[in-house]
Amino acid sequence: MTERVIIVGGGTGGSVLANDLADRLEPELDAGDVEVTLINDGPDHVYKPVWLYVPFGQREPADGRRALDELVDDAVDLRIDRVSAIDTDSQRLRFDGDGPALAYDHLVLATGSTLEPEQIPGLAEGGHDYYSESGSTALRDELLSFTEGELVLSVIGTPHMCPAAPLEFVFMADDWFRERGLREDVEITYTYPIQRVHGNPHIAEWARPIMEERGINVETFFNAESVDPDAETITSMEGTELDYDLLVSIPPHGGVDLIEAAGLGDDGWVDVDKHTLEAEAAENVYALGDTADTGVPNAGSVAHYQAGVVGQRLASEIRDRPATATYDGKTLCFIETGMDAASFVEFDYERPPSPAPPSEKLHWSKLAYNESYWLTARGLL
């Protein structure tokens, strides 16, 4: 009897896990005792961190795309399809169209985040973002010709992908305009929903003085309620109205609908044990990356480390051994502090982050990792 592992989602978590299992379970895969299937709704793997650089004209969206069939081991069945429903009682997936249901013995959900700008009236029409390919190129078209006025970056949705990226954007914009002699003509304002500039108090404490030093205006307790694209204003639930000439937002995020429909968690995030990553509401279901509601940042490094844990646990279960691997909350992020300097943080559930002094070396380390990321996706790094 062949044991079937199905991974839904071909982003960082899903791809790393598929390749991890291809390596770890090679004997069982060769013998036909195990099948690993990776399902994605498109043929490409997308590396989203590239989008931060697109508005500044430094990278192209194509730099963040590779065909999944080039990245994923041949021992993995790659299926390009869209899952429409999960039945955790009968352990089956259904697909768009009339295709037959697919049974699983082990299911891993790595469906990631989607953007929901429509939650805020006027945001889709009035705002730009760099959290999507189309958003990053539309923002590039505006930013490259932006020479004066009010640039507002508003963090609206939390949790959101890459919690460092809003800070990175304003630090890079500040430096970029400064280098071009335009900074005095551009006002930069950063808004955040809570009383500090970042969700993590240690990172907030580090970032706030840098923002003050750079003349970046800060509005805390700012939860966008609506955007008026004609008047070019953004208004918060707290009653503050800001004028903008260019609005860059981190839109509200959500997971995919089928997770809530399957009773696995709210808003598309799967309720999991934050150490084992097992779903709380169903047997034989794991979640990882953004999809797993662990409270750690929605970051590629998290998905990467979690994939290793889930890979070890699945291999143990398939071999009828106790699964002992656990996720300790490990997170690793580079944080750009300008166009040629970056900081770095590493933390977990127990140890808080302590940002490293910004340096050119860390900036180049970030760019070098972005290039070598494709080795991570292949399961090699």
Added chain:
Amino acid sequence: MTDIEPDDTVDARGAACPGPLMDLIGAIRGAESGDVVRLLSDNEGSLTDVPEWAEEAGNELLAVEELDDHNAFYVEKA
């Protein structure tokens, strides 16, 4: 114990900071004026950030109920 009847309850127990406050803000966002949202949180930070935000946003923190292993915050939307 309080006898306030909430219109909505958000259970953010187990969530790390600032999750509970963001969950409360999300619920208030979807509430009608006059609705009362009850937030359940076992995060110590909620004891300071919920009152601060309620005041900033002009919503009223009606009560904070101290229970065995968590607190319940009752916030009325202005």
